[in-house]
Amino acid sequence: MAAQTILFDFTLDSAKTADEKQRQEVAKILRNELEHVFPQLELAYSMESPENGYFSVLHENKATIITCRIFQHGLLTVNVEYFLPAGKEPIMSFDTMRTMELILRQKLDSDRSKYLPPIKRGGYIDIYMTSSDERIIEYDIDKLVYEVRSPFQKIQILHSKTLGNMLLLDELQNIAESDLIYTETLMGRGIENYEGKEICILGGGDGALLYELLKENPKHVVMLEIDELVMEACNKYLNSICGDVLEKRRSDQYEIVVGDCVEYLKKFIGEGRKFDYVFGDLTDIPITGAPVGVDWDFIRTIFEHSFKVLKPDGKFLTHGNGTSCTESLELFEEQLSLLKPKVKFTTSKAFVPSFMEEWLFYQVSFA
Amino acid sequence: MAAQTILFDFTLDSAKTADEKQRQEVAKILRNELEHVFPQLELAYSMESPENGYFSVLHENKATIITCRIFQHGLLTVNVEYFLPAGKEPIMSFDTMRTMELILRQKLDSDRSKYLPPIKRGGYIDIYMTSSDERIIEYDIDKLVYEVRSPFQKIQILHSKTLGNMLLLDELQNIAESDLIYTETLMGRGIENYEGKEICILGGGDGALLYELLKENPKHVVMLEIDELVMEACNKYLNSICGDVLEKRRSDQYEIVVGDCVEYLKKFIGEGRKFDYVFGDLTDIPITGAPVGVDWDFIRTIFEHSFKVLKPDGKFLTHGNGTSCTESLELFEEQLSLLKPKVKFTTSKAFVPSFMEEWLFYQVSFA
Incomplete structure (x- = not known):
């Protein structure tokens, strides 16, 4: 079940959109062209204002509704919306859209136009x-x-x-299964040496990091993941990136502990247990909080506890954010600067296929 | 200069959208909520039909226009559109959108809702x-x-x-500068051996393929590119992927010829000149034709001429299409199957950052 919304826009000479009469002329050209695609088109409503230009509602049998606006700054927008039952063909094919765009561009003497692929709305899968x-x-x-x-x-x-x-x-x-580069950049494959090292993973429920680390022959890895069901899902459906590590849960070389990583970090601190590497592989948003964005208190708590279980020459490795998300990255680095004892960091980046963007990763150590 | 269009949708219990009275109730809840964001909201128009549900136009000073539809199948769509002058802040921030979505989701007892980042329309840069x-x-x-x-x-x-x-x-x-993987997959780096080989590139005006091939110590590469201005642009702005090959244009190891590759292929055929590798690095659409999609005649012509200048154990390497674009790939392979003498092919694929999708590449040789 879904509705389709198709958005067209045309840049016009602003002389053409400056007064009501000329906007009417543009509206007429548009309507004539739309009638080729929608023969039973009717005008339901229109509105004019000197400051905000022209707006109208056209429809075919009240099923396909088309709204158009002519902004006096020299822009026409056309929105087509209709309900598309599952399995039915769309009313406008890509060819129809393209043809309509090209013809209108010419008739309106527009030097720039655009249509977007239909936006599908209301589908259960996002x-x-x-x-x-x-x-x-x-x-x-x-x-x-x-x-x-x-x-x-x-x-x-x-x-x-x-x-x-x-x-x-x-x-x-x-x-996703496409994202080996994510794990390799997080762990700094080829840069860090994990042989014989003691490692702690905070989170990491998808198992990919643990799986890749074990290929580098560490002494021991402990992974602290709170959500049993995440591991069951990944074991079953992300097998290609986590192998059998979530299935087995432990070996001589690793152990997966199901529990709150903060509690376990406190326990390790109490025992004086230390690691060569700690990985922050948690979601940005604490899973116990409300989903209202990044929680910096939570992130700082993780940092503080992590550094208490790190050996003096140990490293805390974690993911940051999209590289174009500079504000958030600055806030992240501000949290790092608040830590005591002082830390220093380097960064690395990679284009992560399933994120469709470049991501930044941090390597933090004692200053 | 740009207009912004913000699209929200809410999945509703279809019992709630089944009759006019209940749709009116949904419309009332929506309007009350919208008034928190747009205090001077007015109803300009509404339309009802048993088969196509409810539609209305709301506006604030005729500047921000909001259309909403309640499809009787259990879906509400809300479209907000306004003009945003350059340098001004958007009327709805992400927080406002998110809050409105969450509150309406609750008030409408919707179990699925969505808003998209504002769609920017009319900007000169697409x-x-x-x-x-x-x-x-x-x-x-x-x-x-x-x-x-x-x-x-x-x-x-x-x-x-x-x-x-x-x-x-x-x-x-x-x-793009991010796309070394594109060139490496096209040339099969690490798989093909170019040392001492004779190579012909059809197109390739961005210079990236030539630049990477020269690192593998071929005997000679000739590149046939029709568009002088493409090479000038890439030499200046894509320097990181093409080095100085477009600046120099020739050396003992390569030569760039500005001209129609089909004409030059004919010339090579006449001279009996043969290559170990021919690369099809042209755009899909012949640049002399109308931009109406892939032109299979042109592609087949390129194939036919290319195989006439290939040594018996030579290879024709080229890009295909997005891997999810199966129909187009089948058509491409159909063209290959029509060639005489018969050819066989293998494929490879890579996620190309600037395409934001996985691309298929072909390695074609005599059967």
């Missing part, structure tokens, strides 16, 4: 995601593979035709 | 591109670096915050 810097990205998702609500979050596995299975937590993209 | 399988992707383009119209095509260099400079030909994305 195919539109928002990048860290608030851009719209449509994914080629064709299937909801799995969905469950754990005590902590909504867990979904969606299938993308080109990215493979994707893990979404509370509707945010976490990792 | 930030929305369409993937090969007709998905909408918004880029983080912040600058038009260069634009010129050559005798063959419109050439643009746009700057993306994360992809670097991008080359667009007739508004289609070609290559």
Whole structure:
């Protein structure tokens, strides 16, 4: 079940949109052209104002409704909206849209025009995601593979035709089968040496980081993940990126502990247990809080506890944010600067396929 | 100069949208909530029909116009549109949108809702591109670096915050500074051995393929590019991917010929000149034709001539299309199957950052 909204716009000579009479002329050209595609078009309503130009509602049988605005600054927008029952063909094909755009561009003497692929609204699977810097990205998702609500979050596995299975937590993209580069950049493969090292992973429920670390022959890895159901989902549907580590749960070389990582960090601090590497592989938003954005107190708590279990030459490795999201990255670095004892950091970056953007990663150590 | 269109939708219990009275109730809840954001909201028009539900137009001073539809199948769509002068703050911030969505979701007892980042319309720089399988992707383009119209095509260099400079030909994305993987997959780096080989590139005006091939110590590369202005633009703005090959134009190891590749292929055929590798690095659409999609006759002509200048154990390497674009790939392979003498092919694929999708590449040789 979905509605389709198709958005066209045309840049016009502002002399053409400056007064009411000329706007009427533009509206007439538009309507004539629309009638080729929608023969039973009727005008339902129109509105004029000297400051805000022309607005009208056209419709065909009240089913397809077309609104158009002529802004006096020299811009015409046309929005076509109708309900498309599952399995039916769209009313406007790409060819129809393109043809209408080209003809109108010519008839309106427009030197710039655009139409967007139809926006699908109301579908149960959400195919539109928002990048860290608030851009719209449509994914080629064709299937909801799995969905469950754990005590902590909504867990979904969606299938993308080109990215493979994707893990979404509370509707945010976490990792996909396409994202080995994410894990390799987080761990600094080829730069860091994990052989014989003691490692602690905070979070990491998808198992990919643990799986890749074990290939580098560490002494021991302990992974602290709160959500049993995330691990079950990833073991089943993200097998290609986590191997059997979530299935087995432990070996001589690793142990997965199901629990709150902050509690376990406190326990390690009490015992004086120390690591060569601690990985912050948690979601940005504490899963116990309300989903209102990044919680800096939570992140700072994680930092503080992590550095108390790090050896003097140890490293804390974690993901930051999209590289174009400079404000958020500055806030992140501000949190780092507040830590005592002082820390220093380096960064690395990688284009992560399932994020459709470049991501920044941090390597933090004692200053 | 741009208009903003913000799209919200809410899935409703279809019992709630089944009859006129109940739709009126939903409309009332929506209007009350909208008035928190738009205090001077007025109802301009409404329309009802048993088959097509409710539609209304609300506005604030005729400047912000809000249309809403309640489809009786259980879906409410709300479209907010206004003009945003350059440098002004948007009327609805992300927080406002998110809050409105969450409150309405609760008040309407909706179990699924969505809003998209505002769609910017009418800007001179086009930030929305369409993937090969007709998905909408918004880029983080912040600058038009260069634009010129050559005798063959419109050439643009746009700057993306994360992809670097991008080359667009007739508004289609070609290559960006982020796309070494594109060139490496096209040439099969690490798989093919170019040492001492004779190579011909058809097209390749961005210079990236030539630049990378020369690192592998071939005997000689000849590149046939029709558009002088593309090479000038890339030499200046895509320097990081083409080095100085477009600046110098020739050395002992290579030569760039400005001309129609089909004419030169005919000349080579006449001379009996043969290559170990021929690269098809042209745009899909012949630049002399009308921009109406892929021209299979042109592509087949290129194939036929290319195989006539290939040594018996030579290879023709070229790009295909997005991997999710199966129909177009089948048509491409159909063209290959029509060739005489018979050919066989293998494929490889890579996620190309600036395409924001996975791309398929072909390696074709005599069967």
